Amino acid sequence: MPFKDPSQRSIPRTDIMQLFSTRNRPLNVCAPMVRYSKLPFRELVRRYNCDIVYTPMILADVFSASNYSRECEFSTNMLDDPVVIQFAASNGVDLANAAELAAPYVSGIDINCGCPQKWAINEKIGAHLMSDPESVRDMIRMTKARVNVPCSIKIRIHKDLRETEEFVKRALSVGVDFITVHGRTRRQKSTEPVSLEGMRFVKEVSTVPVLANGDVFSIDDAKMIVDATGVDGTMSARGILENPALFAGHKTTPWECIEDYVDLALSYGTNAFIFHHHLMYMFENTMSNAERRTFNSLTTIPSILDYLEEHYGLDIAQKRNRRRTAILI
Numbered sequence: 001m002p003f004k005d006p007s008q009r010s011i012p013r014t015d016i017m018q019l020f021s022t023r024n025r026p027l028n029v030c031a032p033m034v035r036y037s038k039l040p041f042r043e044l045v046r047r048y049n050c051d052i053v054y055t056p057m058i059l060a061d062v063f064s065a066s067n068y069s070r071e072c073e074f075s076t077n078m079l080d081d082p083v084v085i086q087f088a089a090s091n092g093v094d095l096a097n098a099a100e101l102a103a104p105y106v107s108g109i110d111i112n113c114g115c116p117q118k119w120a121i122n123e124k125i126g127a128h129l130m131s132d133p134e135s136v137r138d139m140i141r142m143t144k145a146r147v148n149v150p151c152s153i154k155i156r157i158h159k160d161l162r163e164t165e166e167f168v169k170r171a172l173s174v175g176v177d178f179i180t181v182h183g184r185t186r187r188q189k190s191t192e193p194v195s196l197e198g199m200r201f202v203k204e205v206s207t208v209p210v211l212a213n214g215d216v217f218s219i220d221d222a223k224m225i226v227d228a229t230g231v232d233g234t235m236s237a238r239g240i241l242e243n244p245a246l247f248a249g250h251k252t253t254p255w256e257c258i259e260d261y262v263d264l265a266l267s268y269g270t271n272a273f274i275f276h277h278h279l280m281y282m283f284e285n286t287m288s289n290a291e292r293r294t295f296n297s298l299t300t301i302p303s304i305l306d307y308l309e310e311h312y313g314l315d316i317a318q319k320r321n322r323r324r325t326a327i328l329i
Helices: 016-022 039-046 060-065 067-073 092-105 118-122 126-131 133-144 161-173 196-205 219-229 238-242 255-268 272-283 289-296 301-312 316-328
Strands: 027-030 052-059 083-088 108-112 151-156 178-182 210-213 233-236
Touching (some): 052 067, 108 133, 133 151, 272 289
Parallel strands (some): 178 210
């Protein structure tokens, strides 16, 4: 379903806070990824033991001002649940305006306080906000006054964890509902290991559920992080992009998962660039170098499908028939 004006209707959504309170295991969460966390991929990871899925980061001011942006940036349906929409904003007015439009269709509103890219810092969004806790506090307060769904923040840690504690306490003071902590500072590279100490510290000083993000490439990684930090669940980005079946315990992307993605992407409509890149990531650890060179050179959806049919036996019609049969049984 393309984004519709909330005055027309809303979609019943799962209560995320109830998920946290009734869980019998740590929650598995798919991170917001620019370009990649679109509707077909969100539906895919739910089939493989993912409990909560985020949209890509969306610019709140553009979303609230442009119907074209809303239609392009956010589409959803009854199966897309629970979904958290993540906004990047530099002030409470823009965020609250965007949140009010999206709230009837989502289970939560998240504020991006972690994007470290230079353009985001220059726009005073993303990781810039880690040095502006007052603005984040105002954004949470204003948004919660306008919507009736949970409001969360996705943060990074500071080099001095006392700053992180102060940041978290200000968010808690205005009723932030849960927190995701990426265990690196805004200046650390993704090749550096996450700080288990930092993530554990955020959990210890918080009175709300906490998710940990960073270096989750397998179910074993997720378990290790939970055991070491006491968080309520883990969030994966790069790991789940390479292996959407990660939380189902698969070491690499199973062929069935690739078939599922192709079926969903074709059913919903996905541009060739995103379609190709998702498959490139999924095949990263299973194709030979020669196979990757050939596959990565493909530029159109028909050429990709032809390659998968010839080399892997892809048969979407058969896949759909098997799924219909399984549903009927």
